[in-house]
Amino acid sequence: MVDRASTFTDDETLELLRKKFIAYAPSVTEMLKAKGPAGDLFRKVVNQRPEPAHTKQGYYLCSPDGTLLKGWMYPRPDDGTMKRYLKEVLASYDAPKNVGAMDTSKADHHAAPLPPEGATVVEVSAKLIDAEWQQTKVERLKMIRGAIGRDRLWITKAEIQELLKGVLPDSLLERVVRYHFIDNTRGVASCWQPASLKELGIQTSRENGKLKVEASVRLEEGDRYFTATLEGIIETKGDVLSRFDLLARGSHSQRTMHVGELPLGESTLAIAFTLAARGESAKVPPLYSYDPWNYLKTEHLRVTDLRKAAKGPRGVEER
Amino acid sequence: MPRALMLWMAAAAAALAQDTTSAPGDFTTLHAQLCKKEKWESVPWKTDFYDAQAESIRDKKPIFIWAMDGQTLGCT
Numbered sequence: 001m002v003d004r005a006s007t008f009t010d011d012e013t014l015e016l017l018r019k020k021f022i023a024y025a026p027s028v029t030e031m032l033k034a035k036g037p038a039g040d041l042f043r044k045v046v047n048q049r050p051e052p053a054h055t056k057q058g059y060y061l062c063s064p065d066g067t068l069l070k071g072w073m074y075p076r077p078d079d080g081t082m083k084r085y086l087k088e089v090l091a092s093y094d095a096p097k098n099v100g101a102m103d104t105s106k107a108d109h110h111a112a113p114l115p116p117e118g119a120t121v122v123e124v125s126a127k128l129i130d131a132e133w134q135q136t137k138v139e140r141l142k143m144i145r146g147a148i149g150r151d152r153l154w155i156t157k158a159e160i161q162e163l164l165k166g167v168l169p170d171s172l173l174e175r176v177v178r179y180h181f182i183d184n185t186r187g188v189a190s191c192w193q194p195a196s197l198k199e200l201g202i203q204t205s206r207e208n209g210k211l212k213v214e215a216s217v218r219l220e221e222g223d224r225y226f227t228a229t230l231e232g233i234i235e236t237k238g239d240v241l242s243r244f245d246l247l248a249r250g251s252h253s254q255r256t257m258h259v260g261e262l263p264l265g266e267s268t269l270a271i272a273f274t275l276a277a278r279g280e281s282a283k284v285p286p287l288y289s290y291d292p293w294n295y296l297k298t299e300h301l302r303v304t305d306l307r308k309a310a311k312g313p314r315g316v317e318e319r
Numbered sequence: 320m321p322r323a324l325m326l327w328m329a330a331a332a333a334a335l336a337q338d339t340t341s342a343p344g345d346f347t348t349l350h351a352q353l354c355k356k357e358k359w360e361s362v363p364w365k366t367d368f369y370d371a372q373a374e375s376i377r378d379k380k381p382i383f384i385w386a387m388d389g390q391t392l393g394c395t
Contacts, residue, residue: 001395003385008359021383025364028386038368045384062386064375086383095379104369113365125353148353188389201338231346247350258339272353274336283366287394 001144001186001260006077016086016240021061026112028057030290034111037102040068061089065099077140101109113285116296118157120241122273124180125150129249141261149184152276152286155241156296164236166206168213171296173202174303176246176273177217179288179295181226183252183269186260191288195303196221201310210235213246223255227268246273342375 007013017023031042045062049071052058058073059082070085115121126149133145155163155172162169177197182189199218204211215230228250235243252269254262276282288295364385365371375382389395 003387004357004359008362011358014358014361017383020373020380022371022378023362023364023378023383023385024368025366025385025387025391026368027388027390029388031368031386040371042384046386054390057387060382062382062384064372064382069381074385089381093381095376095381098374101373101376102369107369121369123354127353129349148357149394150392151390184394205388232350245350247346247353249349270349270353272350274350274354280364280366281360281392284390284393287390 001147001149002076002140003078005143005147006140007082010083013083013086016083016090020090021086029073030111033055035108035293036106039108041102041112046071058273059085061085063093063096063099065096066090067096077143093129112283113289113292114283115154115285116156118160120155120160120244121276122153122155122244123150123276124153124181124271124273126185126269126271128183128185128252129268129270130262131263132265133261136261144186144260147185149186149189151180151281152284153180153273154286154289154296155244158298160236160239160241163211163241164239165235166204166211168202168204168211170301170303170307171298173215174297174301175295176230177219177303179286180273181217181219181228181248181271183254184287192221193221197302197306200303200306202307209237210243217248224253226252227249228252228269232273239271241275244273244275247271366392 024041028046031039032046034042035304044066045060045068046056048068049056049058049060052073055073058071060068060299061070062068069089072081072085075081105275131145136142153176159172178192178194182191187251196219197217198220200215202213202215204213206212211234212305213230213232213234217230218227219226228248230246230248232246233243234241234246247270249270250266253266281315286295365374371382374380385391387395
């Protein structure tokens with residue numbers, strides 16, 4: 001998150017990356033384990049960097065044969081080192097000859113999971129819109145207090161079929177709430193366990209192909225809670241999901257620090273959902289897709305239990 | 320910004336405002352604020368090393384790797 005708020009706000013650095021380099025941004029964890037030629041080449045590159053020894057996270061400049069040209073992690077936030085290295089590498093770069101492209105038939109899709117066939121990808125953006133912080137002189141902490149956390153949500157083909165009928169499927173609602181109602185604005189955050197979803201009230205109405213959603217949830221787990229409303233519109237055209245604009249917001253609190261720093265007391269967390277553009281953005285996997293069995297779970301859902309319990313004597317959901 | 324795009328964005332914002340129960344403009348403003356692309360997203364990041372390496376060979380450009388835990392372009 002520090003990179004997004006510092007290094008990658010510099011116009012000249014961004015212009016160099018857009019025009020003079022091929023910019024690649026993987027999950028270092030997954031690529032270190034990846035099988036096949038891409039994993040081998042990635043490890044060849046990162047293992048040439050001697051420092052820091054405790055992590056392979058960071059930045060690398062290399063040629064397509066895997067020769068490391070520069071590799072670094074610090075300083076963070078950047079003090080101009082990146083732009084200097086980009087220029088130094090450009091000045092002396094001599095593209096290697098007789099290098100072949102890697103054999104894609106041996107690609108390891110576990111390292112970069114793709115959405116299930118027929119799925120739609122949604123962008124998820126989270127932000128603390130009202131929070132109080134302890135005073136600090138640590139610049140890298142201050143600069144990400146207003147950061148936007150990004151993730152992706154997968155909606156399966158079967159769930160799209162339900163949405164086409166005007167029904168918000170339990171599996172989709174459970175995925176939205178448990179895996180995406182999290183504060184990931186300063187790093188990776190834990191998802192919610194099923195039992196952490198304590199209360200759910202939901203009303204949906206359908207008009208002219210639009211499904212209007214209004215819901216409220218209470219999530220609580222250990223010293224963390226999120227009490228939120230969810231509202232918005234889901235729209236279909238023909239057999240396609242054409243709009244998925246939802247917004248959750250509410251009071252969030254957490255006392256145990258997993259990553260970075262925590263706001264003092266209760267803060268207001270907002271999370272927005274919208275369809276991802278086609279292309280590379282839609283290829284970024286959801287954080288929790290590494291556990292597809294749970295992420296795409298369709299049975300024994302907490303949401304199903306709560307929705308059944310919420311149905312009144314007339315068989316309709318009541319808030 | 321092209322006029323057609325501005326008109327489309329204004330129409331989309333108005334449609335969204337009518338579709339929600341929040342105070343007028345509130346949902347739209349916050350939703351747009353969160354979904355707005357940031358500067359770092361203006362780089363044509365590649366997610367596949369096979370593509371990046373092949374393009375590096377073809378265009379004779381060096382590869383820049385930004386590698387973080389989690390998903391570098393997503394939740395990290």
